[in-house]
Amino acid sequence: MMRFAAALIALSIAAPAHALDLSGWLDFSSHAENIDPIRPVVSEIVQDRGSDARWIPGVVASRTQVTMAFQTLGRMVSRPVDLGDRVRQGDVLANLAAEDLAATTRAAEAALAAAEVQRDTARLTLERTQALVARNVASAAQLEQAQRAATAAEAGAEQARSALVQARDAQGYARMTAPFAGVVSAVYEAPGSVLGAGTPVLQLSAENRREAVIDLPESALASLPDRAVFTVWQRMDPDRQMRAVLDRIDPVADAATRTRRLYLTLPPDAPFRLGSLVRARLGTASEPALMLSAAAIFRRDGAPHVWRVLRDDGSARVEAVPITPAGDFHDRVLIQDGLAPGDEVVVRGVNSLSDGQPVGPRVRP
Structure with a gap:
């Protein structure tokens, strides 16, 4: 073994340098330069974002809500509907006492008859005065007075005729009917109340266009696109979720809470009744x-x-x-x-x- 090591040393000393050139074996610098490091x-x-976001409380409301009132004063004697009742177009909602309105109509008819008698009398007086003036029996002043009386009588008769039309219209307004199919969402007056013209009696809400109404702070509105999609559900039935689309935003923030009201259009087949409490979050499973x-x-x-x-x-x-x-x-x-x-x-x-x-x-x- 010692002889082999000594021979190897002697060979390395005697051999030319280029014969034992190991630079090609040991030089890794060129390979390192060609490797592009993969960076993290x-x-x-x-x-x-919506799946983990906290839900927003809301309430189901109607896009079309009408406050119903009588167009004439009177005493309400009946209201056959109550809060939550569904009605069809033309159904009777409330009635005023017809006797009082009928008496008003009869009085207007009598006033018109008296005014027409006065008008006819004034016309005859004017005709006689004109004939007397033609024969120089009556003066011009008497003729002017007769003309003024005839004109006033004509105006009085026209006024009485208009009053009769109003009385008959008021008699027709004694019955309140539903202008469209919907549900009674609020009641303000009970039978027996004496109401003035325009006093709210009840609120009627259409069911064909329902909305989920929610409130959001101003800062949350910056990220909402037009026609943003929300998911709406009820607490008692979380698996039955409905897709709702942002329809409009109130232009003015609430003075107390500094929030803006958002109206989300619900599909026609949504199972939520008007006034139901719901929860909403941004996005849906198919539209996250x-x-x-x-x-x-x-x-x-x-x-x-x-x-x-x-x-x-x-x-x-x-x-x-x-x-x-x-x-x-x-x-x-x-x-x-x-x-x-x-x-x-x-x-x-x-x-x-x-x-x-x-x-x-x-x-x-």
């Missing part, structure tokens, strides 16, 4: 409310994009995905289209990536 990415998982950091968005050809991470069998790469933003909320963006819950999106260094570029493990932002 700072990303977030897209989630349905996806929120994303604004730093994840970059523009390509003028259109907003994000980098979605595709992971498969331990490898990962990024791809550019076009998105449709629906609104901003501070440093977050509501995504309307382009992503789905569970997608991994890069939120840092978006301007230094390219399509198909491999990436490393995920780092939380």
Whole structure:
């Protein structure tokens, strides 16, 4: 063994340097330069913002609500409907005492008859005065007086005729009927009350267009797009959820709570009765409310994009995905289209990536 080691040393001393050139074996610098390191990415998982959001209390109301009142004064003698009753168009809702209105009509008829007699008498007087003036028996002053009396009598008869028309109309207003099919949602007066014209008696609400009414603070409205979609359900039946669409927002905030009222249109087959308490949240199972950091968005050809991470069998790469933003909320963006819950999106260094570029493990932002 000692002889073999000594021979190897002697060979290394005697051999030329280039014969034992091991630089090609031991130089790893060129290989290291060609390897592109796979960097980790700072990303977030897209989630349905509405699924974890707290529900918002609301109440079911009608889009069409009418306060019913009599068009004439009188004493209400009957109200055959009560709170919560469903009525059809033309159904009687309340009645006034017909005797008082009938007496008023008879008095108006008598007043018209007297006014017509006075008118006819004034006409005859004017004709006689004109004949006397033609024979120089009556003076011009008497003729003017007869003309004035005839004109006043004509006006009095016309006034009495109008009063009779009003009395007959008032007699017809003694019966209150439903202008459309709906439900009695409020009652203000009971039978026996003496009412003036226009005094509210009850409220009638149509059932064909129902809404869920909720209140939100001003800060929460910034991220709501037009026609935002909500999920509405009742506490006692959480599995029966309905899709509701934002219809309108009150332009003025409530002075006490500083909240704005939102009206969500419910489908015609919604099982909620008027006045029912409901719960609402933004988004639905098929139309989730996806929120994303604004730093994840970059523009390509003028259109907003994000980098979605595709992971498969331990490898990962990024791809550019076009998105449709629906609104901003501070440093977050509501995504309307382009992503789905569970997608991994890069939120840092978006301007230094390219399509198909491999990436490393995920780092939380």
